[in-house]
Amino acid sequence: MHHRYPLHIHISTLFLALILLVCGVLGGIGYQLSSKLLEESAADLTARISRAALLEMRRIIEPAEVATRLLSLQRVTSATSLKERLDSLEFMRQALDSSPALSSLYVGYDNGDFFLVGRVGHGSASEAARAPAGANYVVQSIERVGAAPRGRFIYLDAALQTLRDDDRPDYAAAYDPRDRIWYTEGQASPTQVKTPPYLFFSSRRVGTTLASRAGGGRSVVGADILLDTLGKSLAGQKVTPGSEMVLVNAQGYVLAHEDVSRMVLASPESDGKPSLARIDELAVPVLVPLLAVVRQMQGQEAAYALGVKVGGNEWRVSVNRLMLEGVPPLYLVTAIPENELMAGALQVIRQSAAATLLVLLLSIPLTWLLAQSISQSLRRLASEAEAIRHFEFSRPIVLESSIKEVTELALTMDGMKRTIHRFLDINQTVAAxxxxxxxxxxxxxxxxxxxxxxxxxxxxxxxxxxxxxxxxxxxxxxxxxxxxxxxxxxxxxxxxxxxxxxxxxxxxxxxxxxxxxxxxxxxxxxxxxxxxxxxxxxxxxxxxxxxxxxxxxxxxxxxxxxxxxxxxxxxxxxxxxxxxxxxxxxxLFEAFIQLIAAAIDAKSPYTGGHCARVPELTKMLAHAACAARCGPYQDFQLSEDDWEVLHVAAWLHDCGKVTTPEYVVDKATKLETIHDRIHEVRMRFEVLKRDAEISSLQAMAAGKDAETVRCQLAAELQQLDEDFAFVARCNEGGEFMAPESIDRLQAIAARTWLRTLDDRIGISHEEKLRKARTPCSALPVAEALLADKPEHLIARQAQDRMPENNRWGFRMQVPPLLYNRGELYNLSVARGTLSTEERYKINEHIVQTLVMLSQLPFPRHLRQVPEIAGGHHEKMDGSGYPRQLRREQMSPLARMMAIADIFEALTAVDRPYKKGKTLSEALAIMSRMQQEQHIDPELFALFLRAGVYLDYAQRFMQPEQVDAVDVEALLAATLRWPPAV
CATH class of the missing domain: 3.30.450.40 (GAF domain)
Structure with missing residues (x-):
């Protein structure tokens, strides 16, 4: 997954990376240049030190050379006795004082005599201890007069006054100048000679000796020069504190070092006598491998540099050859620890790193501010682009930037935004x-x-x-x-x-x-x-x-x-x-709605305008609710979609009636099915009347009293006429059936008539199946005048049953039979013309309305159509049908349609089973209904107060139906909602 970071992070990172890179490169270059400069400086310094060492040696030796030459001209070179030789003491003392490095001046004679004037303390430690206090100089003399040579040590103070004169016979016996190299070389050379630096016998200190032939060849003048100061000089010129500087000869013996104590060793090679240490014997690890380097340099280059790694530390080593006139080559070895040598470069690096860090720290806020300044505009543009992505066009893009491209981009985006906005506005307008x-x-x-x-x-x-x-x-x-x-x-x-x-x-x-x-x-x-x-x-x-x-x-x-x-x-x-x-x-949908409503109204000529009038009345009541400025509907308003919902629901509120049999809808009498069966009953009465007349004629023919028979016939016919008239009145269903009326029907039904024809021929297959439920009787057969026969019972099929927990929430008592066409059963209906089964069939139209409408794929804004269309038979107290909804469970539009449906039904004049009510009668009935919580009292009050009833009456009712209405009385009787318990 690729990580993405804001522009200011990229810019800041780029700037900081460039700063780090530049500073790093500069630091690296600085380090390299510093390292190279330091190396070159070290090499130059080493060369200067070598030259300085050479100059130091010359500074030490040259005064001694002069003193030696002057001494060779003195009378002491030819003196034969100590007394004569002491005459030159002042000169020799001055010569010693002229050069601090000059240890002693002396003369060796061809007879073995020896005369030396030296400084006290420049000899051995034991001799220094023997010297009396205040002694500055010592005169060492050997005279070979007689059989035994005489040796003497004369200690002098600064004024050359004798402090003590010691005889040293052992000294004279042990020392003969003629056996010394300086004497032999000086005697053999017509010029002054120098010995290579060596360890002095008496003082155990490193020095060199100058010798010059004098006294016409009878003596040799010499001078001892100490090189101690050379070691100190080298120590003072160390490149770094940890550097090592050593002056060695070609064999690697140490001639000068800052630590003099390491230069003299008791070497096994000299039988335990003190000798000079080699460079590898100084106990300095870095110098150990350099002995071979020094020995390899003889006859080669004058300078040599190399790197040595010892104990994990790097050293820079240089070996410089020093050429001193009259002396074999000497070598100055310089070893410098690289970490100390590069300390300056490292310091440069650290300073550079510190400077880089400082620049970086200073650059971070500056870079951040700069990056923010650059990216702020782009972030604003990104925010505007995001706003466009979310279709937010409330403000124009106004951006002033110092970056030309950003300003141009802002102008382009603003133009794009306005274009998209206009485009979407038009699309939204069109869509809305x-x-x-x-x-x-x-x-x-x-x-x-x-x-x-x-x-x-x-x-x-x-x-x-x-x-x-x-x-x-x-x-x-x-x-x-x-x-x-x-x-x-x-x-x-x-x-x-x-x-x-x-x-x-x-x-x-x-x-x-x-x-x-x-x-x-x-x-x-x-x-x-x-x-x-x-x-x-x-x-x-x-x-x-x-x-x-x-x-x-x-x-x-x-x-x-x-x-x-x-x-x-x-x-x-x-x-x-x-x-x-x-x-x-x-x-098209509207045409289908009109088609369905027209088909329902056309199905029965007696309800021809119901589906058209109810929508009009419902809309009139809805307009009144929208126009209300006080009362419970003062805030009621309908949107255009709501009006469409109301329109569709009102027109389809009775669409379920297409499933209701026409004879049930139009049933005007109790015995009416496809036809009115009262005619069959009348014919049976006619048959009984004919039977009575035939019986009377037969009786008179049999000789009975004609008058009596006629009287009986007249009474019987009158009774039959009255009974039929009673049955006919019961068939009309206009009055409530009292129990005594039902008893009379049953008495009438007990009479029989004689059927001589088979009733199972010439009928439909379905009716044959129903008659087959009872055995066929032999003809002729006595039939009850009014009968409830098994074939009158039509069973309810499974598809006509309603599950208790149905998905529509219907809560209606379903009769076990689909129809009961029993004659006595139908004539005994207490009120109206419809039996229980037929009443349910009529009420079932609202069930079918809800089922049919709920199966239609209504768009979202029409999804309330089934609820509104299917609620006009509900009551406010929950006793209505088909779902027993209470007022609070119904929408206002559904409650409006209930009022419209009832008022239209009460005032309609095209019903075969009743006459249309007058305006006052209909409103009185509805007033009682609102008191009984059958209709919404608040809407009924609005129906009255807004004059909706009158507007409807003037448009759709007969003039004779429009009578005076006491609206105030009706309003006074209006129930307040919710009703008191």
């Missing part, structure tokens, strides 16, 4: 407008506004014609009826070319084009004079022409505006097509 007729002028007006044009015409395509749907002049007035329709093939040069190519075109309209197309009235004088126009064909998804637009402008159309209009035209065309399809579907 549900009314197709209102959509057309709005679409044209928005297009004119977005495109910057002044006037225009919107045509709709129909077959090969373009019919002007709406036109707007440059004052915004709507004009359309004055424009002629255009033939697609002859739509003028500009529009015709656009239609032929299927794309928007821009151009100028000629004056004759304005006249022929009827556009002259759309434009002002200035607009008509310029006549710039855009012709925009509107094509649907199938590239079929659905319309066209002509947009008039005072200025010439540029390519950007034309492109925008092209893009807009596609959306407009799709919207037009969609809205046209929606309108067509709504029109």
């Amino acid at each position: 407008e549900q009314n197709f007729d209102r959509l057309l002028p709005r679409l044209l007006a928005d297009t004119l506004s977005a495109s910057g044009t002044r006037a225009g015409v919107l045509y709709l395509a129909e077959a090969s014609q373009l019919n002007p749907a709406v036109a707007l002049d440059d004052n915004g007035s709507v004009l359309a009826g004055e424009l002629p329709s255009l033939d697609v093939a002859h739509a003028g040069p500009l529009l015709g070319a656009a239609l032929a190519e299927g794309i928007a075109r821009a151009g100028r309209l000629q004056p004759e084009d304005l006249d022929s197309l009827g556009y002259r009235g759309l434009a002002t004088a200035n607009l008509a004079q310029t006549s710039h126009a855009m012709a925009v064909p509107l094509c649907n998804r199938k590239n079929e022409l659905v319309g066209a637009m002509i947009l008039l402008s005072e200025t010439e159309t540029d390519s950007h505006r034309l492109s925008f209009v092209k893009a807009l035209s596609g959306s407009a065309a799709v919207s037009l097509e969609s809205k046209a399809l929606i309108k067509a579907q709504k029109d």
Whole structure:
């Protein structure tokens, strides 16, 4: 997964990386240059030290050389006795004082005598201890007079006064100058000679000896020079504190070192006598491997440098050869620890790192501020882009940046934002407008506004014609009826070319084009004079022409505006097509609604206007609720979608009646089914009357008294007439059936009549199956005058049963039989003409309404249609049907429809089973119903107070039904909701 970071992080990181890189490179280069400079400086310093060491040696030796030459000219060189030799003591003391490094001056004679003047303390430690206090000088003398040589040590103070004179016979016996190298070399050389530095015998100190022949060859003058100061000089010139500097000879013996104590060892090679230490014997690890280097340099280059690693530490080593006249080459070895040598470079690095860190620390806020300054504008643009992504166009993009590209991007984005905003506004306007007729002028007006044009015409395509749907002049007035329709093939040069190519075109309209197309009235004088126009064909998804637009402008159309209009035209065309399809579907849906309602009303001539009148009355009550400025409905309002819901629900509120048998809906008498069975009953009474007359004639023929028989016949016929008249009255169902009336029916039913014909022939297959439930009786058979036979019972099939826990929530008591057509059973109906089964069948229409409507895929805004349409038989106390809803469970629209349905049913004059009530009678009944919590009392009060009842009566009721109504009395009796318990 790729991680993405903000621009200011990238800029800050880049700047900081560049700073680190530059500082790192500069630091590295500085380190390299410093290292190289330090190395070169170290090499130069080592060379200077070598030259300084050489100069130091010369500074030490040259005064001694002068003193030796001067001494060779003194009389002491030819003196034969100590006394004569002491005459030169002052000269020799001055010579010693002239050179601190000069240890002693002496003369060796060819007879073995020896005369030396030296400093006290420059000899051995034991001799220094023997010297008396205050002694500064010592005279060492050997005289070989007689058989035994005499040796003497004379100690002198600073004034050359004798402090003590010691005889040293052992000294004379042990020392003979003629055996010394300095004597032999000086005697053999006509010039002054120098010995290589060596360890002095007496003082155990390193030095060199100068010798020069004197006294006509009878003596040799010498001088001892100590090189101690050379070691100190080297120590003072160390490159670093940990450096090691050693002066060695070609054999590697140490001649000068800062630690003099390490230079003299008791070497096994000299039988335990003190000797000079080699360079590898100084107990300095880095110097150990350099002995071989020194020995290899003989006869080679004058300087040599190498690196040595000892104990994990790197050393820079240089070996420089020193050439001193008259002395074999000497070598100055310098070893410098690299960490100390590079300390300066490392310090440079540290300083550079510190400077880098300082620059970095200072750069971080500065870089951050700079990056924020740069990225702030881009972040704002990103925020604006995000706002565009979320379709937020509330504010323009205003951004001033010092970066030209950012400002240009901001201007471009602002233009894009405004374009998208205009585009979406138009699309939203088109999408939001549900009314197709209102959509057309709005679409044209928005297009004119977005495109910057002044006037225009919107045509709709129909077959090969373009019919002007709406036109707007440059004052915004709507004009359309004055424009002629255009033939697609002859739509003028500009529009015709656009239609032929299927794309928007821009151009100028000629004056004759304005006249022929009827556009002259759309434009002002200035607009008509310029006549710039855009012709925009509107094509649907199938590239079929659905319309066209002509947009008039005072200025010439540029390519950007034309492109925008092209893009807009596609959306407009799709919207037009969609809205046209929606309108067509709504029109079709409305036609189906009207068709269903008409079919229901046409099904029964006695309910011919019910499905049409209930919607009108419901809407009248809804308008009254919306117009209320006080009371419980003062805040009640309906949206356009709500009105559509109410319209559809009201027209379909009885759609379930298409499943109700017509004879049940129109049943006017108790015995009526497909026909009124009272006629069969009448015929049975006629048969009984004929039977009675036949019986009377037979009786008279048999000789009975004719008058008596006639009287009995008349009484019987009268009884039959009265019984039939009673049965006929019961069949009408106009009165309540008292128990005594039912008893009389049963008594009448007990009478029989004689059937001589088979009742199972000439009937339908279904009726045969029902009669087959009982055995066939032999003819003739006595039949009850009124009977409840098994074949009268029609069973309820499984599909007609309603589960208790049904998904619609129906809570109705379902009779076990679908129909019971028993004659006595139907005539015994207590009130009205409908039996329990038939009453349920009538009520079941609302069940079927809900079932049918709930199965329709209503759009979201129409999903309340089933609830409103199926609630007009519910009661406010929950005793209604089919779901026993209470008032709070019903929407206001459903409660309105319940009132409308009841009022229309009470006042309708086209019902076969009752007469239409007058206005006062209907309202009185409804007042009792609201008191019994059958209808909504608040809506009933609104129904009265707003005069809805009267408006309806004047439109739909007979004049004789419209009587006076005491509205105040009815309102006073109106129940307050919720009712007191």
